[in-house]
Amino acid sequence: MSTLYFLIPIALVFCVITLKLVLWAIQSGQYSDLDRDAHVIFEDVELNSEDAKDD
Amino acid sequence: MVATELSSTGNTNQNLTPCYHCGEPLNGSLTFTSIIQGKSRPMCCAGCKAVADLIIDSGMASFYTQRTHYAETPPESVLRDDYPSYDFGAIEAAIEPHNETSESATIQLLIGGMTCAACSWLIERQALNLPGVTEARVSLTESTLSAKVTKNTTVATLMQRIAELGYRVQPVKTSERTKLLALENMLMLKRLAVAGLGMMQVGMFAIALHAGAIQGIELEYQQLMRWVSLPIALFVVIYSGTDFFRSAWLHLKHGAVVMDLPISIALSLALGASIYATVSAEGEVYFDSVVMFVFFLLVARYFEHRSRFSSSLTLQKIQDALPKLANRVADKVLERCSVGQLNRGDRIRVFSGDTLPLDGMVLRGHSEIDESTFTGESIPRAVSMGDTVFAGTINLKQAIDVEVTSDPDSTKLKALEDAVSFAETQKPRIAQIADRIAGVFILAVLSIASLTAYYWWQHDPENAFWIALSVLVVSCPCALGLATPAALTTAAQRLRQLGAIIRGDNAAEQLSRIDTVIFDKTGTLTDGEFECVEILTLKELSESDCFLLAVSLQAHSSHPIASAFTNTHASVPQATLITTLIQALSDASEAQTPRTTAQGLVFDYQSHAIRLGNESLLKDCDFSLTWPKGNLHWIGLSIDGFVVALFGLKDKLRPDALDLLQYFKDAGIQTVLLTGDASAHARHFASDLPFDDSRFGLSAHDKLEYLSECQQQGACVLMVGDGVNDAAVLAQATVGIAVSRASDLARAKADIVVTELDLNPIKFAHQLALKTRKIIKQNLLWALGYNTVAIPLACLGYIPPWLAAIGMSLSSVIVVLNSLRIKSQSLG
DSSP: OTTHHHHHHHHHHHHHHHHHHHHHHHHTTTTSOHHHHHHHHHHHHHHHHHHHHHO | OOOOBSSSOSOOOTTOOBOTTTOOBOOSSOOEEEEETTEEEEESSHHHHHHHHHHHHTTOTTHHHHOSBOOOOOOHHHHSOOOGGGGTTHHHHHEEESSTTOSEEEEEEEEEOOOSHHHHHHHHHHHHHSTTEEEEEEETTTTEEEEEEETTOOHHHHHHHHHHTTOEEEEEOOOHHHHHHHHHHHHHHHHHHHHHHHHHHHHHHHHHHHHHHHHOOOHHHHHHHHHHHHHHHHHHHHHHHHHHHHHHHHHHHTTOOOTHHHHHHHHHHHHHHHHHHHHHTOSOOOHHHHHHHHHHHHHHHHHHHHHHHTTOOOBOOGGGGSOSEEEEEETTEEEEEEGGGOOTTOEEEEOTTOBOOSOEEEEEOOEEEEOHHHHOOOSOEEEOTTOEEOTTOEEOSSOEEEEEOSOTTSSHHHHHHHHHHHHHHTOOOOOOHHHHHHHHHHHHHHHHHHHHHHHHHHHOHHHHHHHHHHHHHHHOOHHHHHHHHHHHHHHHHHHHHHTEEEOSTTHHHHHTTOOEEEEOIIIIIEEEEEEEEEEEEOSSSOHHHHHHHHHHHHTTOOSGGGGGOOOOSOOOOOSHHHHHHHHHHHTOOGGGSOEEOSSEEEEEETTEEEEEEOTTTTTTSBOOSOOOOSSSEEEEEEETTEEEEEEEEEEEEOTTHHHHHHHHHHTTOEEEEEOSOOSHHHHHHHHTSOOSEEEOSOOHHHHHHHHHHHHHTTOOEEEEEOSHHHHHHHHHSSEEEEOTTOOHHHHHHOSEEEOSSSSHHHHHHHHHHHHHHHHHHHHHHHHHHHHHHHHHHHHTTOSOHHHHHHHHHHHHHHHHHHHHGGGGOOOO
């Protein structure tokens, strides 16, 4: 049980890191338009594959 | 029109292939095809083909593989040059300079017709391909494109390009309020994230503690869990919960009691007691309940905020679109001066294409004035010496000299705007039910909690504190507060997909109460397109031959009345002269195209002189009849000095107008027509349609009076309009809806702005409003029911604080889930 003294702080460190990341994502406006950003990831892939076709 | 999903082809007949672009079934023969990704694809119309070819030519074929919905069928009229008028002044106002010196500016355009995320991709790429556009970002939530453009870029080119893709585009301006709301939105999300993460952490430790309470736990580890939970809960309350305390305190200072007060009391009591229990190592801790409480309160607030945020789009004001500079003619010398320097009696020159800066009287020249922003009337008004012209209208043809007869503050436009601001204050406001009962509810909650505390203090002092706390938590009207905003937000989202944007606060809720609907005629029920309903032939030529010649001539014109001339029957001309002329027109070279004048079209071919236009164009021709007066708009065709035919035109009813009127009629809603048109044609128009009441020849003021009368009799009125002269009525009506292509002022004052070209979204909006109201009622019933049952139980001590927090959260979740049902309601 004494490992708790070791594990809980580690959990907390990860929690703080996650929190920082989420706050950064919100600050950079990534959540301002939830309808569109869901598709951004596909658009880039599509563009690259098209470039490859052109070559 | 609602975009069809790709999986459902939208037609039941298996033999018919749908149009590859818009999914409409192809009628008849395969006339249009486009090569897309190496395959020949069927297209239903020239509009779709034009858009598809444009997409392919600019190397964006992947639009077709990425999309999830068919695109809209582009209306052919959009493909015509619709945007030049925006080049002058209006665009200047749309551009919002960061500061005077910066090289680039950000503009905002409202885009209609986006059906899925692939559309936003397409628009962004096309915008970035244009020179001068450095950044482009489409927001699907707001249906806007914000583009960073370098100075001196013609925004009209950008708008034109987007229109060519089959979308509709209007300039908008971001207001300070929008920016503030965007910042607030970000802050709220951060608070929500902190509370959410904190809830998970504290919840984890709470499970250990609860398990420990059942199975037994060493005091050492119990204390460890508590000490770890304490700073997290404290941080969450301080970071995410400050607004509750601040708002409660601010209101209390001014003697007002708001829901934040019992929330603050409950939070501080629970947190305080838990901290005391941790430090003294005895009693119970409720850190998890505290954090969960904060989280769910914030979720409710966030929903409420979203419903306000979506309605904050401020559309551009027409006053901003007035030119800032004018050309003054003093001692026969032309000089540029600012509009503010002009005095009454000054002579100014207004060139073709310019917007008039002030009201005035024409001193010299003939021209045509586009007054469509004022009245919705798409036929320009011909003016000559002595005629009055108004600020904000556009001079279309030749330059005219105008004597200024108004100050910038006394123009007709300004008077209309003032009428609008006044009308806004007259708008009946229906208070939200939740607001009305909130004050009483809060006081009741506070007194019940204190009474409970007092009672239990007498009988069981050990538990009194926790029971009173449970009462506070359980009574928190989170669900009650969520009931309306959650439903309204969902309704607004759904309606945006259906082609209308809700701007007014609670517009959806109020729309469900309307019992009278008022329509404007020109530009609202009619769409600025014309049809030829009567042909008078005066010589030996047949009706069909005259019409065919007119069609060929009008093909070279962009004037609104050209829309009346389309060869729908594919007839062939009989007379040889006509055949020759039509042939000449169809392969007319640059030098041989018809000239457009203020009065009509002039075409000289070999020895023939052909004129098509109004009375004044044909005044020298041989003409034995008197020019017909009355209900139709007449134009004449002359060949070699002989008038051969007269065409009677009338503005065309929008195809779905009858359907919409019938819908309201069936729903038991009074339909009223108020129009400025006093002609017999307007009366004829009204008698064909199911109106309960119709008034003709009304000024903007008359319309307002009619509305006030209705409202005094207790009617809830929906106004549907488009012109500047409707703006005041739109503002004062219970709900105002501006149709697409409405004037800027009308859009700015309407509660709902239709982005589609048809009228269907109005029907959808009303149906959705009725469903939304039903959902709101269910939500309120549930929330109130929950509180009435839970509070007595809590008072009796049956509900520990942690159960109270869970119950409170669950009732909120149920309200949200119920509201989401609006998204799947079927409309028809």
